[in-house]
Amino acid sequence: MNSMQQPTPAQQDLSLDPFWMPFTANRQFKARPRLLASAEGMFYTDVEGRQVMDGTSGLWCCNAGHGRREIAEAVSKQISSMDFAPTFQMGHPLPFQLAERLTELSPAGLNRVFFTNSGSESVDTALKIALAYQRAIGQGTRTRLIGRELGYHGVGFGGISVGGMVNNRKAFGALLPGVDHLPHTLDLERNAFTQGLPQFGIERAEALEALVTLHGAENIAAVIVEPMSGSAGVILPPQGYLKRLREITAKHGILLIFDEVITGYGRVGAPFAAQRWEVTPDIITTAKGLTNGAIPMGAVFVSEAIHDAFMQGPAGAIEFFHGYTYSGHPVAAAAALATLDIYARDGLLTRAAELESYWAELLHSLKGLPNVIDIRNTGLVGAIHLASRDGAPGARGYEVFDGCFWQGAMIRCTGDILAMSPPLIAEKQDLDQLIDIVSKVIKQTA
Numbered sequence: 086m087n088s089m090q091q092p093t094p095a096q097q098d099l100s101l102d103p104f105w106m107p108f109t110a111n112r113q114f115k116a117r118p119r120l121l122a123s124a125e126g127m128f129y130t131d132v133e134g135r136q137v138m139d140g141t142s143g144l145w146c147c148n149a150g151h152g153r154r155e156i157a158e159a160v161s162k163q164i165s166s167m168d169f170a171p172t173f174q175m176g177h178p179l180p181f182q183l184a185e186r187l188t189e190l191s192p193a194g195l196n197r198v199f200f201t202n203s204g205s206e207s208v209d210t211a212l213k214i215a216l217a218y219q220r221a222i223g224q225g226t227r228t229r230l231i232g233r234e235l236g237y238h239g240v241g242f243g244g245i246s247v248g249g250m251v252n253n254r255k256a257f258g259a260l261l262p263g264v265d266h267l268p269h270t271l272d273l274e275r276n277a278f279t280q281g282l283p284q285f286g287i288e289r290a291e292a293l294e295a296l297v298t299l300h301g302a303e304n305i306a307a308v309i310v311e312p313m314s315g316s317a318g319v320i321l322p323p324q325g326y327l328k329r330l331r332e333i334t335a336k337h338g339i340l341l342i343f344d345e346v347i348t349g350y351g352r353v354g355a356p357f358a359a360q361r362w363e364v365t366p367d368i369i370t371t372a373k374g375l376t377n378g379a380i381p382m383g384a385v386f387v388s389e390a391i392h393d394a395f396m397q398g399p400a401g402a403i404e405f406f407h408g409y410t411y412s413g414h415p416v417a418a419a420a421a422l423a424t425l426d427i428y429a430r431d432g433l434l435t436r437a438a439e440l441e442s443y444w445a446e447l448l449h450s451l452k453g454l455p456n457v458i459d460i461r462n463t464g465l466v467g468a469i470h471l472a473s474r475d476g477a478p479g480a481r482g483y484e485v486f487d488g489c490f491w492q493g494a495m496i497r498c499t500g501d502i503l504a505m506s507p508p509l510i511a512e513k514q515d516l517d518q519l520i521d522i523v524s525k526v527i528k529q530t531a
């Protein structure tokens with residue numbers, strides 16, 4: 086077992102101070118760092134040579150597992166042949182090819198693609214498209230945005246404004262004006278230990294009607310939700326909920342945005358959650374799994390109608406004043422094309438559906454362990470919700486997360502919720518091994 090009382094040679098050579106780590110308790114981490122050195126298939130190897138199962142696909146992004154040679158080769162080849170080319174008033178074939186490939190996967194009608202470099206950028210792009218679209222069609226009073234409590238939409242100012250994770254917002258002032266939030270859909274009283282989508286809670290979508298009444302439909306541009314909230318701890322849409330949101334938004338001319346940064350590219354058993362749950366929004370944001378996490382890239386899918394509303398003015402005018410230096414970056418696009426080849430060849434975009442019932446049984450076998458108050462699952466994602474220790478919310482979750490790491494499994498914790506999202510290449514025995522470790526550590530920390 087690692088111990089910082091006896092720093093290993095690898096750690097002695099490494100100064101931990103200058104890197105200010107994101108979303109990390111820096112002082113706690115640096116007192117006993119969890120340092121990964123290499124990765125292959127389902128496993129990381131840490132700096133001391135210990136194997137750690139990747140129970141979270143990195144950060145929900147390495148859906149095809151680690152060390153994929155095809156991606157490495159595509160990236161290396163692209164850097165050698167053309168390292169960078171702009172996409173502002175210039176172009177190169179790769180993002181065009183990639184956009185076409187992506188529209189073969191996306192829900193029918195969502196066939197225009199805007200490239201970004203991350204989930205946060207995809208969200209801000211989607212919000213800006215929604216606002217500009219409403220103006221373009223003569224609905225300029227529609228400036229309000231609606232998100233959801235516990236929603237996570239990245240860390241841009243747009244994303245934290247529509248997001249609903251309190252800690253991500255509260256240090257940063259007033260944020261975007263004119264934003265409201267729907268209630269979240271976590272309901273431990275009625276839905277605890279449901280396998281798959283919870284039965285109760287469709288009525289929470291009706292809160293949107295109340296917000297429309299309050300503000301007036303003519304003032305609301307868009308609603309953004311994650312079809313399944315990932316970062317807040319795997320919060321699932323109750324049965325019928327997404328469909329009801331779609332009905333209400335369509336009725337009132339409000340755009341519906343699905344943030345599929347986690348659910349996109351196979352996590353819930355279809356290319357997109359929109360397909361799995363048969364609800365088509367107007368805009369879908371993605372990132373992460375698009376390149377298997379190997380190179381930063383995001384993609385925003387919009388309907389042709391939205392795209393075409395921007396194409397009305399004089400042909401020489403720039404239609405949408407937005408974009409990133411690295412939008413459609415050739416190296417990222419090459420990584421994405423290689424990733425999509427792997428997903429197609431290995432059938433990974435539907436693999437979560439094949440594993441879902443096995444995974445569900447396995448996860449739910451932990452019911453009855455000490456402090457476990459809920460277990461949630463869909464596709465190849467799951468959460469174990471632990472009771473908080475008195476006066477120390479998050480302490481138990483962190484202890485299990487940390488304990489799992491030292492015993493050979495990387496999971497995530499959000500407060501006292503443990504989240505897992507293994508690579509889609511997982512075999513049943515990998516899932517057994519992951520759940521064995523988690524179960525053991527939950528018992529040890531009881």
Ligand code: PMP
Pocket residue numbers: 202203204205206208237238239240311315316344345346347372373
């Ligand atoms: N949206 C959702 C739903 C996410 O889960 C995340 C990241 N976990 C983001 C946006 C932000 O993505 P990024 O960290 O790449 O900016």
